[in-house]
Amino acid sequence: MTTTAFIELNNKRRKELTPQNEAFYKNILLYVRGSNVDQRAGEELLLELLEHLIDAQARGKKAVDVFGLHPEEYCKKLVDALPKASIKQKAILSGSVLSFSGMWLFGLLSAAQLLWPELQPSIAVSHLAAVVMVMLLLPGTILTLLKKSLFTAEQSRIENVIWVITMGFIWLIPIAIIYIVPATFKIEGSFFLYGSVFAVLLLVHFVLEKLK
Amino acid sequence: MNKSQMLKGVLEGCILAVIEERPTYGYELYLRLTDQGLQAVSEGSIYPVLLRLQKEELIEGTFVKSANGPNRKYYSLSDKGKQAIKHFKQEWIVLSDSVNEIVLKKGGRGDDDHHRIHRAK
Known part of the structure; x- marks a missing residue:
């Protein structure tokens, strides 16, 4: 799968989220995309998190239950662990x-x-x-x-x-x-x-x- | 002591062990960890660990795309990962034995301090 394919799939799948969950998820998305990370690895992670959130939503959970009360801290952890942009x-x-x-x-x-x-x-x-x-x-x-x-x-x-x-x-x-x-x-x-x-x-x- | 600090290294080992059983994706991995009693793990917290393990080339992820979703990334152990889990198991046995010995049998119980105070008097 190419990076573009990941982005397109992300755009499509994001529509499954409730407005509240989407707002929460979008912050994570902007944070990761705006960081100095390998683009392909970043998009792969973003789709993975999105799919997890869609799953969780079906189980009646909210984004905050999945990603925690401190999304900025959480995003920093993700970005630190992702490979850097070459x-x-x-x-x-x-x-x-x-x-x-x-x-x-x-x-x-x-x-x-x-x-x-x-x-x-x-x-x-x-x-x-x-x-x-x-x-x-x-x-x-x-x-x-x-x-x-x-x-x-x-x-x-x-x-x-x-x-x-x-x-x-x-x-x-x-x-x-x-x-x-x-x-x-x-x-x-x-x-x-x-x-x-x-x-x-x-x-x-x-x-x-x-x-x- | 910060509980999450203690959990950090152990969690990596547990994740490797669960993936060793069979390839798995994020949510299923979380379920298998919590089902086996690791309740301190929150859903999202496995992803930074998975990223680290990928960076260290201990696990490999493959995205399996499906037409109407869900698109899942399945993780499996690399050869390096298989070595790592073997190591972890050996180290864990030694470590947990000695920690049990120290913490549970010698002076780890809260009331021991009281005994000492009484004795001092």
């Missing part, structure tokens, strides 16, 4: 995030070249460096914050709304960087240059996603 896996993940944001950036640039050539839209080396830095640090930071907020007793609605808004606007980051970071070493490119970089990054991203 360097290759981490590189593929970072590459995928980078190629995606770069693709977005150069796609916009080439579109701007095409639509408003009089503005001479361009990009600088400093912008690229900033985008790479932010995009390498951001996923880890978001995951750490997410994991911290998972098991807090009552997540307020406002907090959730802020979270959704942040995630919704995350794609604006590269554009924001262009405006904020001063341009040093400008790359004077044509539509053709930007377009080609876009195409290459698109291809790279596609390949990396397949490798995941």
